[in-house]
Amino acid sequence: MSKNRIITLLTDFGLSDVYVGVMKGAIAQINPQLKVIDITHQIPSQNIAAARFCLMTAFAYFPPETVHIAVVDPGVGSNRRAVAVKCANCFLVGPDNGLFGGVLSRESAIASVELTNPQYWRTPAPSSTFHGRDIFATVGAHLANGVPLEEFGQAIDPASLVQRQIPNCxxxxxxxxxxxxxxxxxxxxxxxxxxxxxxxxxxxxxxxxxxxxxxxxxxxxxxxxxxxxxxxxxxxxxxxxxxxxxxxxxxxxxxxxxxxxxxxxxxxxxxxx
CATH class of the missing domain: 2.40.30.90 (Bacterial fluorinating enzyme like)
Known part of the structure; x- marks a missing residue:
């Protein structure tokens, strides 16, 4: 089953705290051989628009089937959905709050799921404030290992994903x-x-x-x-x-x-x- 796809990380966590390192540790616990590349962890705090732009401009520089884990998540613990998306040339894992809208304006979403299967979480009782560690990092690692998308939860219509489109000039x-x-x-x-x-x-x-x-x-x-x-x-x-x-x-x-x-x-x- 192992695919050893590349994983990228994009967050607003900064580098002065342990959050990024802990996410990498959660990934390594599943497969220490996975290659993890940091896009940036300096997104301004809770700035979904900046995260959308940075992921949109970065994703095309990675090999096909790269798993992009993006966590800028002011709604963590609320009723916003946690999702994984299969696109034509990549996978996306993170909160459904619009930060994937830039990628989805350039890539076709083939399938998407809400992350409802706790078998692939770090713990069946995830923290209400750190889904990056307890859900997104581990789901991304399993996805990079080759677990099929449908195993992670309930299928949802890709058209229902929050797009956060920007108006054209x-x-x-x-x-x-x-x-x-x-x-x-x-x-x-x-x-x-x-x-x-x-x-x-x-x-x-x-x-x-x-x-x-x-x-x-x-x-x-x-x-x-x-x-x-x-x-x-x-x-x-x-x-x-x-x-x-x-x-x-x-x-x-x-x-x-x-x-x-x-x-x-x-x-x-x-x-x-």
Whole structure:
């Protein structure tokens, strides 16, 4: 039965406490040979939107059938479902609270179950505050070992999974409206405006939703601007990004996740299909 699939972990647990190590210990108790890779444990506390974005941008870099365990779970112990999902190229294990919505916007969910079978939990009486250790880590380990998905609990309709979809950007006659969907640790503002909206290499951005419009030149790298200056780039994750060379665009522009951005692009965006 053993498959020895790769397991990834993504949480908001940080690294100063024992929580991540304990989850890895629970996995190792089932199979110490399983390879466990940390995506990140620095998701801002209880920030499902940030977890959604980070898992969405990371999952495609792993081999097919990787088991992604993601635990950002402000509803732990409540009536939110614990789920496992089989997608075309991966498995997902974690709370059904929308953090898988980014992956599910790019991958077809083939089957899903609610984790109701305590045979695969660490204990039949799991903690009401640490499902990452008592349910998700052990289910993920058994799944990586090759236990069929249907063994973990009751089948549920994949269409019923909480998606937490983000709205698309809107292309306008002069540019686009969108919002900040993620702020990384450097203070770079990653928008929901896709890179493929840019027509060529000669473009710039004007943010118009401020007291005085802010003009931002474009570049290929952060160092294409002077230290302290704003720059707009096509980011590595596929989204238009606003940065400051050797600084924080978030601090300069005072924008947060969810804040609306209205931009004017020159040359203009490609027309909507």
């Amino acid at each position: 809107a292309v306008t006659a002069t540019g686009a409206t969108g919002f900040v969907q993620y702020v990384d640790r450097f203070g770079n503002l990653i928008t929901n405006i896709p890179n493929n909206c840019i027509t060529n290499n000669n473009w710039s951005v004007t943010i118009s939703n401020s007291y005085a419009p802010i003009h931002i030149p474009s570049g290929k790298t952060y160092s294409d601007s002077k230290p302290g200056d704003l720059i707009a780039i096509t980011g590595s994750d596929g989204w238009l990004e606003i940065a400051v060379n050797s600084g924080s665009a978030q601090s300069v522009l005072q924008l947060e996740v969810g804040d609306k951005i209205e931009i004017i692009l020159s040359p203009l965006l490609k027309p909507s299909p």
